[in-house]
Amino acid sequence: VNQIAAQLGVAKSTAYQWVRHLPLDPDDAAAERRREHSKAMTEARWSAYREARDAAQVAEHARAADVVGGLGERDLLMLGAAIYWCEGAKSKPWRPQGRLEFVNSDPGLLALFLAFLACCGIGRDVPAYRLLIHESADVAAVERWWVERLALPPERFGRATLKRHNPATMRRNNGADYHGCLVITVPRSRRLYWRIEGVMAGVGHAVEQARDE
Numbered sequence: 001v002n003q004i005a006a007q008l009g010v011a012k013s014t015a016y017q018w019v020r021h022l023p024l025d026p027d028d029a030a031a032e033r034r035r036e037h038s039k040a041m042t043e044a045r046w047s048a049y050r051e052a053r054d055a056a057q058v059a060e061h062a063r064a065a066d067v068v069g070g071l072g073e074r075d076l077l078m079l080g081a082a083i084y085w086c087e088g089a090k091s092k093p094w095r096p097q098g099r100l101e102f103v104n105s106d107p108g109l110l111a112l113f114l115a116f117l118a119c120c121g122i123g124r125d126v127p128a129y130r131l132l133i134h135e136s137a138d139v140a141a142v143e144r145w146w147v148e149r150l151a152l153p154p155e156r157f158g159r160a161t162l163k164r165h166n167p168a169t170m171r172r173n174n175g176a177d178y179h180g181c182l183v184i185t186v187p188r189s190r191r192l193y194w195r196i197e198g199v200m201a202g203v204g205h206a207v208e209q210a211r212d213e
Helices: 002-008 011-017 029-070 071-086 106-121 137-149 191-213
Strands: 098-103 127-134 161-163 179-186
Touching: 002 029, 029 161, 071 098, 071 191, 098 191, 106 137, 106 179, 127 137, 179 191
Parallel strands: 127 161
Antiparallel strands: 098 179, 127 179
């Protein structure tokens, strides 16, 4: 472009407009070499930044984990109530909630909820478990995965709820790492639901007091 502009005595931008529709280089091998060179330069430019970012992430994770330490009964009660209030089925004026039902796909969050139940005197053999999963998954294999991951009694699993596959949807939650959602239903747990309501009311009151101080 520079040579064309110089020979014809026009601006480089004008020369570029004339030839921008043409291939940059008809030599595919040369074009590929340029792309690889550009990729290597970009990688060199950003590799140090990524290494520093990853190191900072690891350090921050370690600092935050050290703050947690152990979990006492009060901690489990508050954490369990909070995650249930975010993710669990809640009572409505037209539909009173007579049992706890917690649905999630995160094994860590589900393990925390089970620890909360244990803190309240409810063992893993009390709730009913059910998968909420796409019909393309291997339901039996996924059930075994949850049983092993969370030490659940397999006889407490009910029939899975299957989601119909929509070909028009580009799903990313598939493959070997897809385990659907696990539904944990605690029968005859109305009093425990009331307890969760009380904990959350207490948390809300504490937040208001802290704000007013």
